[in-house]
Amino acid sequence: MTDERSGAAILVESLVRQGVEFVFGYPGGAVLPIYDELFSDQRIRHILVRHEAGAAHAAEGYARATGK
Numbered sequence: 001m002t003d004e005r006s007g008a009a010i011l012v013e014s015l016v017r018q019g020v021e022f023v024f025g026y027p028g029g030a031v032l033p034i035y036d037e038l039f040s041d042q043r044i045r046h047i048l049v050r051h052e053a054g055a056a057h058a059a060e061g062y063a064r065a066t067g068k
Contacts, residue, residue, distance in 0.1 A: 008037040016043050022062060023047070024055040 005013075011034060015023070024047045027035040038046050049055045062068070 006033060006037070008033040009041075012037045012041050012044065016041075019068075020044055021068075024049055024059045024062070026050070026052055026055060 022045050023038065025031070025035075026049055035046070038044055047055075047058060049058055
């Protein structure tokens with residue numbers, strides 16, 4: 001039996017298994033399949049930012065504030 005899941009589905013499942021609750025990002029281009037999977041799965045909450053650098057800063061702030 002072969003696994004017919006997409007790379008995006010495998011990525012999201014891996015993140016869920018690792019306990020990821022939030023991702024920070026700016027959708028577009030090559031990552032759209034990942035965003036489609038996040039939207040359809042809904043176990044991980046996406047935090048929309050206005051710029052890629054903002055995602056990095058928000059993720060770091062979240063990590064420092066929560067210890068996750």
